[in-house]
Amino acid sequence: MKIEIKNITKIYPRGKKKALNGVNIEIGQGIFGLIGRNGAGKTTLMRIVATIMDATEGEIYFDGKELKANKDEFRSSLGYLPQSTKLMPRMNIVEFLDYVCILKGIKDKKERKERITNAIETVGLVGEEKKRLGKYSGGMLRRAGIAQALIGDPKVLIIDEPTTGLDPEERLYFLNLLSKIAMERTIIFSTHITADIEHLCNNICVLEQGEVKYLGEKSNFIDRVSGKMFEHTGTKEEEEMLRREAVVTSVAYIDGSPCVRYVAEKPFTEKSISVTPTLEDAYIYALGGVKR
Amino acid sequence: MLFWRSLKKNAYFLVIALFLLAFSCTVWQPHHLIVALPEHGFIDSTEFFIPFVLLLPISFLLYDNFEIELGLTCGVKTTKLLYTKFIAILLFAITAAFAMVALFEYEPYVPQQSKIIIPIHIPENYKVYMFISAFVTTVFFASLFLFMRVAIKNCYAPVGLGVLVYTVFNGFNYDIHSGYTDIRKCLFDPFLSNYFMGDTVLTEYYRVGPLWTYNRLLFFGLAVVMLVATYFLLRREKLHQGFND
Numbered sequence: 449m450k451i452e453i454k455n456i457t458k459i460y461p462r463g464k465k466k467a468l469n470g471v472n473i474e475i476g477q478g479i480f481g482l483i484g485r486n487g488a489g490k491t492t493l494m495r496i497v498a499t500i501m502d503a504t505e506g507e508i509y510f511d512g513k514e515l516k517a518n519k520d521e522f523r524s525s526l527g528y529l530p531q532s533t534k535l536m537p538r539m540n541i542v543e544f545l546d547y548v549c550i551l552k553g554i555k556d557k558k559e560r561k562e563r564i565t566n567a568i569e570t571v572g573l574v575g576e577e578k579k580r581l582g583k584y585s586g587g588m589l590r591r592a593g594i595a596q597a598l599i600g601d602p603k604v605l606i607i608d609e610p611t612t613g614l615d616p617e618e619r620l621y622f623l624n625l626l627s628k629i630a631m632e633r634t635i636i637f638s639t640h641i642t643a644d645i646e647h648l649c650n651n652i653c654v655l656e657q658g659e660v661k662y663l664g665e666k667s668n669f670i671d672r673v674s675g676k677m678f679e680h681t682g683t684k685e686e687e688e689m690l691r692r693e694a695v696v697t698s699v700a701y702i703d704g705s706p707c708v709r710y711v712a713e714k715p716f717t718e719k720s721i722s723v724t725p726t727l728e729d730a731y732i733y734a735l736g737g738v739k740r
Numbered sequence: 741m742l743f744w745r746s747l748k749k750n751a752y753f754l755v756i757a758l759f760l761l762a763f764s765c766t767v768w769q770p771h772h773l774i775v776a777l778p779e780h781g782f783i784d785s786t787e788f789f790i791p792f793v794l795l796l797p798i799s800f801l802l803y804d805n806f807e808i809e810l811g812l813t814c815g816v817k818t819t820k821l822l823y824t825k826f827i828a829i830l831l832f833a834i835t836a837a838f839a840m841v842a843l844f845e846y847e848p849y850v851p852q853q854s855k856i857i858i859p860i861h862i863p864e865n866y867k868v869y870m871f872i873s874a875f876v877t878t879v880f881f882a883s884l885f886l887f888m889r890v891a892i893k894n895c896y897a898p899v900g901l902g903v904l905v906y907t908v909f910n911g912f913n914y915d916i917h918s919g920y921t922d923i924r925k926c927l928f929d930p931f932l933s934n935y936f937m938g939d940t941v942l943t944e945y946y947r948v949g950p951l952w953t954y955n956r957l958l959f960f961g962l963a964v965v966m967l968v969a970t971y972f973l974l975r976r977e978k979l980h981q982g983f984n985d
Contacts, residue, residue: 495809498809498812498813499812499813500809500812500813519815520815523812523813523814523815524815526813527813528809528810528813530806530809530810532805532806532809534804534806535806536806536807547745548810548814550741550742550745551742551810551811551814551815551816552814552815553741553814553815555741596810600814
């Protein structure tokens with residue numbers, strides 16, 4: 449499914465500034481990564497696309513149809529995993545998914561059972577059916593959330609910051625699961641962790657203070673800093689100088705010495721070595737470098 | 741489908757109500773429930789207290805932000821989501837109230853033996869009025885809790901207000917029964933006692949039959965107004981901005 453976001457602006461009733469300001473994005477099949485700091489407007493955009501809230505201005509189209517006028521049709525092909533990690537703590541996964549099936553209007557009991565079994569198998573929660581969701585770990589909860597999003601066999605999945613708070617193993621499991629279910633679907637995946645989308649998405653959008661900072665292929669985004677990325681290990685004074693003169697993307701202290709990654713047209717010190725940029729370098733550069 | 745599921749899931753309310761009812765009849769205040777002595781009003785009995793307690797979960801159980809968002813993305817309007825749960829809980833509370841009313845018996849007023857200060861004739865068909873009273877009071881409080889939950893967007897305000905109203909009117913009711921307060925003020929008592937609905941007043945006070953009718957109409961009207969207001973609040977679909985629970 450193709451989603452076109454055209455000139456979306458959102459001002460909250462009591463908000464002083466625009467949460468989103470003239471956002472234009474085109475999203476096709478596959479996983480689309482939406483990156484941005486906390487408060488950049490990712491969740492607001494996700495909620496508007498998920499038909500949970502209305503934009504102040506602008507339109508959204510899916511397969512050429514206007515979303516506002518065809519909400520029900522869009523919702524029938526939508527799966528949504530919100531940022532909330534609680535789900536429904538007093539239910540077990542089967543009860544929870546059964547409720548979601550009912551909300552989606554699936555009346556036939558046999559069909560519901562079939563869909564629930566398939567969803568539980570897909571997300572790898574077989575054997576955990578009797579446990580209440582309140583007793584699930586963070587990773588299991590996210591998988592249960594994906595199961596609920598998948599239950600109606602949606603063409604579009606909207607997943608809002610799903611990896612926050614997960615341990616590395618759970619995070620990898622979750623990302624692998626996402627890549628598995630991405631076939632023949634459009635997935636909009638928001639995160640503030642660049643590593644999440646490093647190997648998952650080809651197309652990305654960087655949001656900053658409600659505006660699109662970058663939209664396009666991930667490789668082109670990284671290319672913006674390729675040949676300009678250097679690493680320098682030296683003294684505290686050199687670190688301060690680099691912070692003033694270049695755009696620093698990270699500083700790590702190794703045995704007390706600062707190891708600074710920075711973007712510049714040419715190396716600032718003799719000790720600087722050229723390095724291959726990562727998505728994180730490009731992202732931090734787009735945001736104007738690291739603060740303290 | 742959603743409503744039947746809600747009815748099934750909330751059926752334990754009725755079990756709790758029946759348990760409380762059995763407890764009230766046998767242990768707590770059996771004379772209030774089965775045979776109400778004239779010196780005790782409705783509020784001292786359990787027929788409103790139990791539905792009242794049963795209605796409080798409306799404030800907590802209706803739904804949370806996740807459920808609203810989930811409902812919306814599944815194409816279920818917030819109003820539908822809310823009313824399916826609300827009506828199920830209300831039905832059980834009314835059933836419990838009616839069960840208690842059915843068990844309730846007044847003891848005739850006996851001059852010089854009872855402590856009551858304002859002796860009012862209890863009509864023979866008082867149970868019909870009691871059913872109406874129970875229905876109106878239950879619907880009123882259910883609407884109040886629902887409205888507060890949606891308008892103020894948290895669960896503590898309706899519970900706090902409910903407890904406050906209950907406490908204030910408990911004392912108020914007692915004052916009226918004891919003759920310390922002007923009986924006309926009972927027009928604004930949501931727990932209006934059946935004592936005030938008789939058509940014969942045995943003292944120099946007031947003819948209270950119409951007062952009872954006005955009172956029940958007033959509280960039923962308020963319930964309807966609050967339900968309509970809630971409906972319009974929900975139609976705006978603004979609840980996704982969150983509850984402050």
